[in-house]
Amino acid sequence: MPINAILTDIEGTTSAVSFVFDVLFPYAAAHLPDFVREHAGEAAVAGQLDAVRSESGEAQADVERCIAILLQWLAEDRKATPLKALQGMVWEQGYRAGQLKGHVYPDAVDALRRWKAEGFDLYVYSSGSIQAQKLIFGCSEAGDLTPLFSGYFDTTSGAKREAASYARIAEAIGLPAQRILFLSDVVQELDAAREAGLQTIGLAREGGVLEGHETVASFALIDPPRA
């Protein structure tokens, strides 16, 4: 079945896991506490702190307690939407200051450019917030890659291991699910996407197989089904 659109994960797929774990997460851990203290009175941050209170079940948590909860979630790599939103805000400062540059594998850059030129519509689905997605591609080592993408999806569309999230995304894209190819390095995400009807290819950059899915080590080896 030919596809019209490609939906890609970021961490472990277009970009190195080590960039997220060794650069982005430590940057957030170092700067998030002061960022939250400085901006806690502003609506965008205050709203996320309310979401932290709600998701943690600690309705009375003050700003310092919210920071402690956020740092705990960060250490656990919990894909909590308020943490992800605040990380995006903190990383924005790092990218704007030139302290961060987004890592995107050269094979991913080449393939995304080629697929876009061929007429495929490209989308991103990551647990990182949409702001964080635009930053990693917009301030990447390969320059501004955001003109390649037609849309971005994050955990506000649902969790990445749930089929309903992919059904929601297909509806938002406006294509039948089977016309969308999803790329990821996590088998549970590929399983969920397939359950929703999307086509799937796994990325195993260190080699190996993502059980039940066609698996490649590089975007250079992906040949999207064409009409």
Ligand SMILES: CSCCC(=O)C(=O)COP(=O)(O)O
């Ligand atoms: C948008 S870059 C930061 C990635 C991130 O915060 C994360 O949790 C990775 O999630 P993914 O769904 O891309 O594996």
Ligand SMILES: [Mg+2]
């Ligand atoms: Mg991933």
